[in-house]
Amino acid sequence: MPTDPAASDWRRNEGIVNIQSSNTGNQAVGDDNTLTVQQVPAPPLPEQVTVADLRTALQAVREDLARLRAEDADAVPDEDADEALxxxxxxxEEAEREQPRPRAIRRHLTFVxxxxxxxxxxxxxxxxxxxAATALVTSLGALQAIVLKLFGG
Structure with missing residues (x-):
């Protein structure tokens, strides 16, 4: 079977193709279906990041979550949005402590x-x-990168 999308019979690849995944998320099954997968990398960070950068990233996630929920109130269930916030x-709060606890920060970020x-x-x-969803995922990735840089993994 050709792997070149320009080939005449490229679209005739039927069935579910599962390569080391758990079959969760969006899937396209059947004839003439198309599934688009987008990977959103975190934006590059400067050499040095500060707690101020962390505050900015936290605010960006909050704003992007609000924007997504304004677009579609059911996009993130109320309970999940409340837990994330x-x-x-x-x-x-943890990052502002005199002695921040990296494990606590990473644990709360995992909850988000x-x-x-x-x-x-x-x-x-x-x-x-x-x-709106892509913006939220991107800002969340940036937040994770800042936490990793500030507090390690």
Missing amino acids: TSLDRVG VDALESATALTTASGGLAV
Whole structure:
């Protein structure tokens, strides 16, 4: 079977192709279906990051979550959004301590990522919903990179 999309019979690859995955997320099955997968890398960080950068990243995630929910109130369930916002607050509070606890920061960030998992599937939606979901996933990736740089992994 040709792997070149320009080949005449390239679209005749039927069935589910599963390469080391758990079959979760968006899937396209059947004839003439198309599945688009987008990987959103975190933006590059400067050599030095500060707690001020962390505060900015926390605010960006909050704003992007609000924008996504304004686009579609059901995009992230209320309970998940509340959990994410509470955990974002805890990350910020912990980072402001005289002696921040890296494990606590990473744990709360994990809660944020878990709570916002539903948004990742929306990056392949259409229109404003995809734009808002992609912005949230991107800002969340930047936050994770800053936490990693400040507090290690």
